[in-house]
Amino acid sequence: MEVSVHNLTKTFGTLRANDRISLHFAGGQIHGVLGENGAGKSTLMKLLSGFLRPDGGEILLDSTPVALGEPGAALRAGVGMVHQEPLDVPGFSALENLLCAAPRWALPTRIEARNTLIVLAGRLGFSIAPDDPISALTVGQRQQLEIIRLLACGARTLILDEPTTGISAAQARSLFAALRRLAAEGNTVLFVSHKLDEVAAICNTVSVLRAGQVVGEGQVPMPQPQERLLNMMFGGGADHTNPVETPRRGVSTTVPAWQIEGVSARDGNMVLAGLDLTIPAGAVVGLAGLEGSGQQILLRLLCGQLRPSAGRLRLAGVDMAGATSATFRQGGVEYLPADRLVKGLVGPLTLAEHFALLQPGGAIINRHGAEVKARAAITGYNIKATPDSPILALSGGNQQRAMLAMIPDNTRALVCEQPTRGLDVASARAIWGRLMARRDAGCAVVFATADLDEILDYSDYVLVFFAGRVSQMLPRAELSAYRLAELIGGVGFDAVNGRAKANPQ
Amino acid sequence: MIARDHATPTISEGHTRRSALLIAALALVGALIFTSLVLLSSNVPPLAAYNLIFLGTFSTPTRISDMVMLASPLLLCSCGLTLTFAAGLYNLGIEGQMALGAVAAMIPLRLLPNLPPPLLWVLAFACGAAGGAMWALLVAGLRIRLQVNEIFAGLGLNFLASGIALYLVLGPWRRIGRASSSGTEPLPTDVWLPTFGTLRVAPAAPVIALIILVLIWFAVTRTRWGLELRAVGLNPQAAGRMGIPATRRLAESLAACGALAGIAGAIQVLAVFHQLIPSISSGIGLLALLVVLLIQANPAWVLPIAAAFAIFTTGSLQMSVALGADSSIAGVLQGALVLFALLARGLSGRR
Numbered sequence: 001m002e003v004s005v006h007n008l009t010k011t012f013g014t015l016r017a018n019d020r021i022s023l024h025f026a027g028g029q030i031h032g033v034l035g036e037n038g039a040g041k042s043t044l045m046k047l048l049s050g051f052l053r054p055d056g057g058e059i060l061l062d063s064t065p066v067a068l069g070e071p072g073a074a075l076r077a078g079v080g081m082v083h084q085e086p087l088d089v090p091g092f093s094a095l096e097n098l099l100c101a102a103p104r105w106a107l108p109t110r111i112e113a114r115n116t117l118i119v120l121a122g123r124l125g126f127s128i129a130p131d132d133p134i135s136a137l138t139v140g141q142r143q144q145l146e147i148i149r150l151l152a153c154g155a156r157t158l159i160l161d162e163p164t165t166g167i168s169a170a171q172a173r174s175l176f177a178a179l180r181r182l183a184a185e186g187n188t189v190l191f192v193s194h195k196l197d198e199v200a201a202i203c204n205t206v207s208v209l210r211a212g213q214v215v216g217e218g219q220v221p222m223p224q225p226q227e228r229l230l231n232m233m234f235g236g237g238a239d240h241t242n243p244v245e246t247p248r249r250g251v252s253t254t255v256p257a258w259q260i261e262g263v264s265a266r267d268g269n270m271v272l273a274g275l276d277l278t279i280p281a282g283a284v285v286g287l288a289g290l291e292g293s294g295q296q297i298l299l300r301l302l303c304g305q306l307r308p309s310a311g312r313l314r315l316a317g318v319d320m321a322g323a324t325s326a327t328f329r330q331g332g333v334e335y336l337p338a339d340r341l342v343k344g345l346v347g348p349l350t351l352a353e354h355f356a357l358l359q360p361g362g363a364i365i366n367r368h369g370a371e372v373k374a375r376a377a378i379t380g381y382n383i384k385a386t387p388d389s390p391i392l393a394l395s396g397g398n399q400q401r402a403m404l405a406m407i408p409d410n411t412r413a414l415v416c417e418q419p420t421r422g423l424d425v426a427s428a429r430a431i432w433g434r435l436m437a438r439r440d441a442g443c444a445v446v447f448a449t450a451d452l453d454e455i456l457d458y459s460d461y462v463l464v465f466f467a468g469r470v471s472q473m474l475p476r477a478e479l480s481a482y483r484l485a486e487l488i489g490g491v492g493f494d495a496v497n498g499r500a501k502a503n504p505q
Numbered sequence: 506m507i508a509r510d511h512a513t514p515t516i517s518e519g520h521t522r523r524s525a526l527l528i529a530a531l532a533l534v535g536a537l538i539f540t541s542l543v544l545l546s547s548n549v550p551p552l553a554a555y556n557l558i559f560l561g562t563f564s565t566p567t568r569i570s571d572m573v574m575l576a577s578p579l580l581l582c583s584c585g586l587t588l589t590f591a592a593g594l595y596n597l598g599i600e601g602q603m604a605l606g607a608v609a610a611m612i613p614l615r616l617l618p619n620l621p622p623p624l625l626w627v628l629a630f631a632c633g634a635a636g637g638a639m640w641a642l643l644v645a646g647l648r649i650r651l652q653v654n655e656i657f658a659g660l661g662l663n664f665l666a667s668g669i670a671l672y673l674v675l676g677p678w679r680r681i682g683r684a685s686s687s688g689t690e691p692l693p694t695d696v697w698l699p700t701f702g703t704l705r706v707a708p709a710a711p712v713i714a715l716i717i718l719v720l721i722w723f724a725v726t727r728t729r730w731g732l733e734l735r736a737v738g739l740n741p742q743a744a745g746r747m748g749i750p751a752t753r754r755l756a757e758s759l760a761a762c763g764a765l766a767g768i769a770g771a772i773q774v775l776a777v778f779h780q781l782i783p784s785i786s787s788g789i790g791l792l793a794l795l796v797v798l799l800i801q802a803n804p805a806w807v808l809p810i811a812a813a814f815a816i817f818t819t820g821s822l823q824m825s826v827a828l829g830a831d832s833s834i835a836g837v838l839q840g841a842l843v844l845f846a847l848l849a850r851g852l853s854g855r856r
Binding site for chain 2: 325326329335337341342343344345346347348349353354356357358359362363364365406
């Protein structure tokens, strides 16, 4: 199916999110759509899949103009979108989800739905059985189910919005194989991402958006030099040399930030047992591994959200037996969650109100003091906001910088969950600049991410998690990208295995 | 959950004031049209009815004093609910907290009748506040320890509270010689809160209510505790990460709300009914819920809206005599106002 847009325009208030976009996506190919955060990628995809209505211009499917008022109409016309967060019902099985999310005409009976699911999963190499409960599936598998649903409903154009966020490398590989197969069968695939290597790996063409407009002459065939794509995404002036400042080794001779001796802990059906670790002050430790291999347990142990069931955890030399997360916080541990607006910040409150909340003591709010602090944070951290801006109104990068700005100066240790999730390259680099400055001031930084480049670019030490086992502290300088990928996949893991064993039960 | 978003205060959003006024105007017009339709369908001339509802209260000093005696407990309950709404809680148990406050206020009045009245009054108010707070802490305990939603916990405890009041009225505290569900033996007149001449208004009641209103306004808008309450109400997880003891704040807001409801219950006993009756809360707690829903828990608006609602209710009491219609039309108008305000807010939020 061919998909074209002609002079497509969508405005939100004064913002022209899509400004006279004209593009043509040929059938049987995978088309990359690149752009930094806020470039208008998501808006374009929502227009194509019927979640938004255009203010001007037209959408043509196989050269016929169509009006896609709502997602159902778009799906009937053959366009389906896979969202970043799969939309499904956790209490249902895969089959039940397929049934309740598909219109009656697509899957009239339960038996037909079951057959469709098995056939499509087999054809695409997806590992889903009809009776798997959704709660037991990973994000990657739920995404696979969503693709199966869209195909079962007759989609011949698939839109994937940042599909590799939060899924494992193996799942990404299987997704890419499935997408190639779908394209080979004549379907059109639109692949939205800001990860250049992924786009290079699977796309036949690429279109770059910047500030709501198509950059340059429009669609360009792949492969293209990475340099050129970066230029198109960020404009000519942007600095895009790879930020490999040689990672500094932990030179600090002070007390280690954390000492973990024989610690065991359980979270859900995952158990870490017999963990022995020393995390030095003034170093960045990256937690690598497939999603859900036990990294979460360690992160939660380090900030006191999870109590060890055995063993001893010392924070800066102090035994933390029986301590709550509040005690850890008083001990200088700050936790930066991945879900900024869910666990990190209070969306409707303003920047100044956040600083007021963080003022030590005092029954009456010192409004002036809070505002001064907010202003200092705005200039110091380059946050695009005023002290009276509700946090909700800030972009993801600005929210992340605000969260960093709120970390007290006497912080001894930072626990970050995907510190640059959803941020564009420039914002991510700014965040890491801040984190590195903290490290150089003697703060320990522990972070988990699914992005291998991030691990390699910024870690002093790497801990690899594989199927619930934890490696020793591996100095980054002695680790190649190839070796890291092998370890994450479990190749030669025994040679670096720490004593810890975690067993999924 | 959607409705909970509406309950979040909008103190920091000065720039949205114009759209707030527009919403208020839309809600008022919508509610008036709706109420007029109800009036017309029962053959009551709307203008005459509105004349009574809006102005009927001001026809005699007696009615004005009745209005004040309704507005005082209503203000107290609205103040309490402002706190629980800020903390993101729907304290539907406020009726029960008021009833328990009234029951608790009766205890010193019955046990120590020989104390000097001023001391007795202080004791009665203190016991009322303690009783209401205790009843609200049951809700807090159910919510925090057992994950029972505060709406259901509150509603359940309301039934229990009215059962306790009825049991006391018919059982241990019944009138001498005859048990009557109409109430306990009236209190001796010297422990009634002093009134203004022959009017029913006891100046102490509105004075207490207004002092508490100022305190609550200050607490919510100026203190760290109030800001923490709002942070907990808006996002308990993030509040916890920033070091705010979230469950503690939830319990505190409920206890404070219960204490204020209990004081309102004590006013009902000391200054309105002068006895314990089974329906001592008279639906004032529920009316306060409407007030707080309408103003999105913004304490600056508690006084005007609570007063207006008291005026509507008192004014419409004459409906049956003057127009042969039921006085519950004030409730229709109040409910319609809230519904249309929520509707207008929802629509303006969607755009």
